[in-house]
Amino acid sequence: MNSLDELLHPITPDRFLADYYGRKPLHIPAEAGTSRAALTDWTEFNALLSQTPNWTPETLKLVMNGAGIPPEFYCEDTDGPAGKRLRPAPAKVEVFLSSGASLVANDIQGLTPKLRALSEGLGHAFSGKVGANAYLSFGGMRAFTTHFDLHEVFAVQVEGEKRWRLYENRAENPVGFPVPDKELIGWFERTRGRPMVEVHMRPGDVLYVPRGWYHDAMAQPGASLHVTFSVTPLHGGALFGLLETLALEDPAFRAWLEPAEADAGEALARQLADLGGKLTALAQDPRLASAVAIAQQKLIDRPPAYGLPHRKPLTGYRRTTVPPPPFTGPVAVAMQWAFGQPDFAIEDLRAQFTFVATEAIDAAVETALKAGALTRA
Incomplete structure (x- = not known):
């Protein structure tokens, strides 16, 4: 079962x-x-x-x-x-x-x-x-x-x-x-x-x-x-932490808040309205949906699968000078890491990002290989 x-x-x-x-x-x-x-x-x-x-x-x-x-x-x-x-x-x-x-x-x-x-x-x-x-x-x-x-x-x-x-x-x-x-x-x-x-x-x-x-x-x-x-x-409260990461990329969220006692609070009200509009836009940002997907996948436990005494062979890849193709969703985080290395083993890539489906990682590496952005090491 x-x-x-x-x-x-x-x-x-x-x-x-x-x-x-x-x-x-x-x-x-x-x-x-x-x-x-x-x-x-x-x-x-x-x-x-x-x-x-x-x-x-x-x-x-x-x-x-x-x-x-x-x-x-x-x-x-x-x-x-x-x-x-x-x-x-x-x-x-x-x-x-x-x-x-x-x-x-x-x-x-x-x-x-x-x-x-x-x-x-x-x-x-x-x-x-x-x-x-x-x-x-x-x-x-x-x-x-x-x-x-x-x-x-x-x-x-x-x-x-x-x-x-x-x-x-x-x-x-x-x-x-x-x-x-x-x-x-x-x-x-x-x-x-x-x-x-x-x-x-x-x-x-x-x-x-x-x-x-x-x-x-x-x-x-x-x-x-x-x-x-x-x-x-996850419940909706998780969005606050995820939104904070994205929001602080905008200088408007890093600015000091206007004093509530100044100008009868009108300056603060205008600032809050502006920030609220920016939050509405962030809620529709694909990066937030991707962050939610990653957070959800991290909650799922993956059972160990030791196969000793067999040792799994390592399959190496090396990046080339060709720019990588675009990736979306949780696999994009894994591929960003992969392209930050001079070379890597796909087995290590899977191990570093256990919250990303193995099939998604394998497909992304194959896409990069066909695009010429990766070559076998």
């Missing part, structure tokens, strides 16, 4: 994007022969947890009744190359689990081939950052109280069963929370509204919960294990 299509089947991606994405939750029960429950299992999950040196208090957390258990209660100091570090102690973790705690394994999207493949597929589907967390709970226990997330949620039940409760209220496109962390639990309970629907999740089921939708979940009798994929694309 490595694509949105496979995750949502039998719902098509087109129907999902048109009817559900960013609009309302979607529960997809498992079908006979589905591979979704095979995303991981108890054997593989236990093996991952047993790799103790790879876990930290940030990536392996214990939670009980909505509150995190302090790391010093389930971790130990261990010696390593960087000195002493806290590491989860399996025996202590098991004691807390026996006492009713739930376990959260964060950032597991790169730990197995199946998790890597689906994470990359979702990243490409939404041009966003994808994370994966595993949640282990036992019957009647709730790891987290009612809340909403700041990202899109795709939950895959892989072992046991869990009941999710979705509420009628939803925050509109949240990018943060309006109250301090210590006040969040009470604020969520006051603002969640009435229960809207309960979803009983079984192995192979998928639940999509849009950003900002209030929900909570509780394991059913026995042990429950599910993996949540969080998808976080």
Whole structure:
């Protein structure tokens, strides 16, 4: 399972994007022969947890009744190359689990081939950052109280069963929370509204919960294990940083702002109107669209592809005196770098710009080669 299509089947991606994405939750029960429950299992999950040196208090957390258990209660100091570090102690973790705690394994999207493949597929589907967390709970226990997330949620039940409760209220496109962390639990309970629907999740089921939708979940009798994929694309706030880079190329944006107290503020008003017009023009500048495309591509994780003991041959190119052809989009940044070198290997070019599709780089180099701007080294 490595694509949105496979995750949502039998719902098509087109129907999902048109009817559900960013609009309302979607529960997809498992079908006979589905591979979704095979995303991981108890054997593989236990093996991952047993790799103790790879876990930290940030990536392996214990939670009980909505509150995190302090790391010093389930971790130990261990010696390593960087000195002493806290590491989860399996025996202590098991004691807390026996006492009713739930376990959260964060950032597991790169730990197995199946998790890597689906994470990359979702990243490409939404041009966003994808994370994966595993949640282990036992019957009647709730790891987290009612809340909403700041990202899109795709939950895959892989072992046991869990009941999710979705509420009628939803925050509109949240990018943060309006109250301090210590006040969040009470604020969520006051603002969640009435229960809207309960979803009983079984192995192979998928639940999509849009950003900002209030929900909570509780394991059913026995042990429950599910993996949540969080998808976080760029939002409009990212434009401010991208616009700043382009705007400061214009001396008008580097000029001092007129004093607000002078001339009853009229000079400042005229200056702001002028700058506003320039910002409108910049919003239509193809360079901004290209910068957005690059920023989106940088969010997508590309799984490693080691092929040892085979060593990949290096294919060298050298620039000539012929001017390079024009390039647009993210590949233009890569080719600008390439033509800034006296010679380069295309393998190094791909490695320097992993956010640019390999096919786009290969096509651009071939175009430059045919134009006579490059020659084989």
